[in-house]
Amino acid sequence: MEFKISRDFIAQIEQLISENREKELQDLLHDLHYADIAEIMGDLDDSEAIYIFHILDSEKTAEILLELDEEVREKILRELSPKEIAEELDELSTDDAADIIAELPQERKEEVISELVDVEHAKDIVDLLRYDEDSAGGLMGKELVKVNENWNVLTCVKEMREQAANVQRVHSIYVVDDENRLKGRLSLKDLLTTSTKTPISEVYIPKVDFVKVDTPDVEVARIMQKYDLEAIPVVDELGRLVGRITIDDIVDVIKEEADKDYQLAAGISQDVEADDSIIELTRARLPWLVLALLGGFISVRLLNTFSGAMDNHKELFFFTPLIAAMAGNVGVQSSAIIVQGLANNTISGSLWRRLVKEILLSLLNGSLLALILIAGSHIVLGVSYELGLTVSVSLVSVIIIASLIGTFIPIFLNKVGIDPALATGPFITTSNDICGILIYFTIAKIILGF
Amino acid sequence: MEFKISRDFIAQIEQLISENREKELQDLLHDLHYADIAEIMGDLDDSEAIYIFHILDSEKTAEILLELDEEVREKILRELSPKEIAEELDELSTDDAADIIAELPQERKEEVISELVDVEHAKDIVDLLRYDEDSAGGLMGKELVKVNENWNVLTCVKEMREQAANVQRVHSIYVVDDENRLKGRLSLKDLLTTSTKTPISEVYIPKVDFVKVDTPDVEVARIMQKYDLEAIPVVDELGRLVGRITIDDIVDVIKEEADKDYQLAAGISQDVEADDSIIELTRARLPWLVLALLGGFISVRLLNTFSGAMDNHKELFFFTPLIAAMAGNVGVQSSAIIVQGLANNTISGSLWRRLVKEILLSLLNGSLLALILIAGSHIVLGVSYELGLTVSVSLVSVIIIASLIGTFIPIFLNKVGIDPALATGPFITTSNDICGILIYFTIAKIILGF
Numbered sequence: 001m002e003f004k005i006s007r008d009f010i011a012q013i014e015q016l017i018s019e020n021r022e023k024e025l026q027d028l029l030h031d032l033h034y035a036d037i038a039e040i041m042g043d044l045d046d047s048e049a050i051y052i053f054h055i056l057d058s059e060k061t062a063e064i065l066l067e068l069d070e071e072v073r074e075k076i077l078r079e080l081s082p083k084e085i086a087e088e089l090d091e092l093s094t095d096d097a098a099d100i101i102a103e104l105p106q107e108r109k110e111e112v113i114s115e116l117v118d119v120e121h122a123k124d125i126v127d128l129l130r131y132d133e134d135s136a137g138g139l140m141g142k143e144l145v146k147v148n149e150n151w152n153v154l155t156c157v158k159e160m161r162e163q164a165a166n167v168q169r170v171h172s173i174y175v176v177d178d179e180n181r182l183k184g185r186l187s188l189k190d191l192l193t194t195s196t197k198t199p200i201s202e203v204y205i206p207k208v209d210f211v212k213v214d215t216p217d218v219e220v221a222r223i224m225q226k227y228d229l230e231a232i233p234v235v236d237e238l239g240r241l242v243g244r245i246t247i248d249d250i251v252d253v254i255k256e257e258a259d260k261d262y263q264l265a266a267g268i269s270q271d272v273e274a275d276d277s278i279i280e281l282t283r284a285r286l287p288w289l290v291l292a293l294l295g296g297f298i299s300v301r302l303l304n305t306f307s308g309a310m311d312n313h314k315e316l317f318f319f320t321p322l323i324a325a326m327a328g329n330v331g332v333q334s335s336a337i338i339v340q341g342l343a344n345n346t347i348s349g350s351l352w353r354r355l356v357k358e359i360l361l362s363l364l365n366g367s368l369l370a371l372i373l374i375a376g377s378h379i380v381l382g383v384s385y386e387l388g389l390t391v392s393v394s395l396v397s398v399i400i401i402a403s404l405i406g407t408f409i410p411i412f413l414n415k416v417g418i419d420p421a422l423a424t425g426p427f428i429t430t431s432n433d434i435c436g437i438l439i440y441f442t443i444a445k446i447i448l449g450f
Numbered sequence: 451m452e453f454k455i456s457r458d459f460i461a462q463i464e465q466l467i468s469e470n471r472e473k474e475l476q477d478l479l480h481d482l483h484y485a486d487i488a489e490i491m492g493d494l495d496d497s498e499a500i501y502i503f504h505i506l507d508s509e510k511t512a513e514i515l516l517e518l519d520e521e522v523r524e525k526i527l528r529e530l531s532p533k534e535i536a537e538e539l540d541e542l543s544t545d546d547a548a549d550i551i552a553e554l555p556q557e558r559k560e561e562v563i564s565e566l567v568d569v570e571h572a573k574d575i576v577d578l579l580r581y582d583e584d585s586a587g588g589l590m591g592k593e594l595v596k597v598n599e600n601w602n603v604l605t606c607v608k609e610m611r612e613q614a615a616n617v618q619r620v621h622s623i624y625v626v627d628d629e630n631r632l633k634g635r636l637s638l639k640d641l642l643t644t645s646t647k648t649p650i651s652e653v654y655i656p657k658v659d660f661v662k663v664d665t666p667d668v669e670v671a672r673i674m675q676k677y678d679l680e681a682i683p684v685v686d687e688l689g690r691l692v693g694r695i696t697i698d699d700i701v702d703v704i705k706e707e708a709d710k711d712y713q714l715a716a717g718i719s720q721d722v723e724a725d726d727s728i729i730e731l732t733r734a735r736l737p738w739l740v741l742a743l744l745g746g747f748i749s750v751r752l753l754n755t756f757s758g759a760m761d762n763h764k765e766l767f768f769f770t771p772l773i774a775a776m777a778g779n780v781g782v783q784s785s786a787i788i789v790q791g792l793a794n795n796t797i798s799g800s801l802w803r804r805l806v807k808e809i810l811l812s813l814l815n816g817s818l819l820a821l822i823l824i825a826g827s828h829i830v831l832g833v834s835y836e837l838g839l840t841v842s843v844s845l846v847s848v849i850i851i852a853s854l855i856g857t858f859i860p861i862f863l864n865k866v867g868i869d870p871a872l873a874t875g876p877f878i879t880t881s882n883d884i885c886g887i888l889i890y891f892t893i894a895k896i897i898l899g900f
Contacts, residue, residue: 031657033677035676035677193611225701227483227485228698247680247697251697251700254701254704254708255708258705258709259708262786262790263786263790265712265715266874267782267786273791274787274790275791278807278811282818286815288783289783289819290819293772293776295775296769296772297772299772300768300769300771300831301830303768304765304768310764310767318749318750318753318754319750320767321749321771321883322749323746324771324775325778325880326742326743329742329876330739332717332875333716333717333739335716336712336718337724337731338724340712340723341725344723346723354724357728364732368736372740376747381754430775437771
């Protein structure tokens with residue numbers, strides 16, 4: 001069951017801190033999970049969070065450090081000496097320790113590394129720091145259980161007992177040759193159910209999924225999801241086993257990727273949260289608003305060139321927001337479907353077939369909407385038959401063009417290696433606003449002849 | 451490494467099917483992962499997919515069935531007799547088998563269940579069918595390894611060898627009392643490193659996270675992510691251990707939830723893919739477009755009531771799409787940040803503080819944008835000073851109101867128990883379009899006095 005952190009609980013903790021009642025605080029926090037303590041620290045002031053951090057057992061603080069929001073962690077790390085940081089890192093697995101070191105300023109990095117006690121652990125961490133954080137190398141940990149293909153089950157079990165002491169969770173037992181090249185795997189089940197004298201070469205499964213150190217993290221996530229893997233070994237250029245990635249790291253990648261696409265679709269250009277500062281939020285939001293404003297300038301210019309229509313057909317201008325909104329909405333729908341399809345690798349068939357399909361789909365949607373529009377504008381709004389026709393024909397045309405733009409811009413970006421999620425949200429609504437208005441007035445000019 | 455399915459490969463398979471060269475097809479597919487074969491079958495015609503399914507080994511077909519797109523699976527299941535389906539299900543884990551049975555028509559369900567050979571397996575599957583698919587009970591599987599608190603390590607290992615034979619992946623060993631009530635857990639590491647004579651009661655960890663059968667799936671996902679769990683036990687109302695949920699099922703929940711929010715933000719009201727039929731796509735997209743169209747009617751009416759301004763201030767109308775677009779974009783940004791915050795449980799502080807923050811943020815963003823607008827409209831568009839002022843004041847006001855609407859509608863929906871993601875995308879852009887135009891012309895009327 002989850003522990004619910006109430007405002008009263010936070011208030012109680014703040015009270016105890018202000019009265020410096022260390023013992024009572026320790027008792028209160030003793031049974032809490034480190035994730036809950038990290039969450040509580042995020043709700044406290046900086047000095048209070050640091051106070052809490054200092055009174056906790058060292059075994060808990062390392063895990064808490066890992067769970068904290070990056071900003072809170074940065075503040076706490078600034079309060080600690082390199083030796084104290086190194087002590088925390090000695091408690092963590094290699095990938096988690098490397099992630100925290102990567103966040104430190106350059107000179108502190110080296111000081112902290114030199115203070116690490118366990119030499120093997122330190123070597124592994126330094127090794128991990130080499131890799132790009134968005135690659136398999138940046139995700140992997142060094143903790144794994146591996147056995148030599150030339151051993152038998154008994155030797156394996158003995159060796160594994162030792163190795164397992166350093167590994168938090170045993171996912172799979174990897175089999176390597178004398179050169180440390182990955183040959184296959186043994187399942188835990190095999191270990192539990194095979195006689196101890198059997199040679200490993202007879203029981204191991206030679207087919208094993210793996211990724212290379214430079215495989216991008218989203219690709220690793222896709223492979224692990226597709227093949228339902230809980231852990232995947234990572235090999236270097238020579239096929240040597242250098243680490244493993246577990247599904248919990250992949251959960252974070254999937255979550256981040258989904259959040260990023262969602263934010264791009266909403267016109268937010270970096271990872272922000274509701275509780276971030278106004279400056280950070282502005283930095284994430286303003287660029288897209290400026291883009292929309294510049295698009296707005298273009299639409300003002302466009303309408304200006306059609307201002308001649310105002311004398312005889314002023315109602316035309318009442319419909320511009322409607323046309324622009326429909327163009328924007330249709331474009332966002334189309335681009336979202338394509339961006340998701342590209343991300344999930346579920347798009348098949350040729351571009352021609354997709355073109356035909358989008359046009360048919362838009363014709364169907366557009367015609368139904370045009371019917372509502374004709375009825376509505378005639379009965380409710382009381383506009384002329386001619387204007388109703390103009391707006392309806394425009395609506396269908398605009399919907400077709402908007403859906404084509406929404407579909408093919410992401411496909412094009414993806415082809416040339418740019419994240420297609422960039423072409424969702426404000427980008428699509430703005431370009432479709434402009435196209436929509438242009439199409440609308442061009443058609444109006446043809447039908448009404450101004 | 452992942453197997454890449456090329457068009458040539460699909461063409462080769464189609465060729466072999468048309469020439470009925472079964473043996474060569476079997477050889478070609480023999481080394482492929484079932485996820486790859488399922489993907490290939492999705493690219494083939496129905497009859498070709500069914501052909502492939504029939505020539506494969508029965509051990510592979512069960513897993514393939516699971517990986518297939520729902521539509522393809524439905525077609526294949528229709529071709530199979532209840533006995534054949536039961537044979538496939540006997541190969542699957544209880545949760546996967548229950549998911550497939552749940553998709554069958556009612557009378558076939560019973561026929562298939564009556565054909566299941568393994569009685570224990572059948573009982574477990576039937577038990578799982580009782581639970582809501584969006585709850586912990588609907589996610590869990592019955593396969594787990596459990597030991598009695600009164601045993602010693604030796605008895606455990608013996609019992610576990612037997613139990614493990616039915617369990618694909620051993621995540622944790624659960625400890626129960628004589629009444630099957632969950633008492634704690636044993637880690638695999640403990641098993642590998644503890645002497646065989648130790649009584650279980652001495653080594654097990656009494657603190658164990660668990661969920662109840664009726665916990666919603668998104669809540670299970672949140673708990674497992676927060677506490678970094680690879681598996682979580684599920685208990686019934688009396689605390690008895692009834693199943694376990696593994697992280698790979700949670701990955702699907704997270705992915706689905708993120709996809710759903712993304713689609714709602716883009717104005718798509720049910721789970722569709724780019725390759726779905728035109729009818730399905732229309733059903734998902736049209737409702738939001740109708741909503742936007744109705745909103746458009748309101749904006750037409752609004753502009754109509756301000757048509758008196760056209761005689762002296764026709765340029766005002768050129769700026770309506772710009773104002774509407776800015777209102778829409780700001781609203782979507784605000785709502786997206788709040789919806790994500792609500793989903794990730796990272797929103798703290800009172801509503802008042804949030805209100806003040808949103809107003810400050812909008813004032814900052816709005817003022818910067820207004821500066822660009824004044825400069826741009828003066829230099830590039832050459833509008834009058836008065837009009838520039840009108841549009842700028844409106845822009846700042848519209849941005850403030852739009853961000854408040856975008857922030858507080860999702861918060862309100864969440865409070866009353868409606869999915870706040872509904873209030874993103876078209877809903878927010880449409881309501882903000884209308885508010886934006888109303889505010890704009892009201893301010894214009896005050897400043898320009900028409």
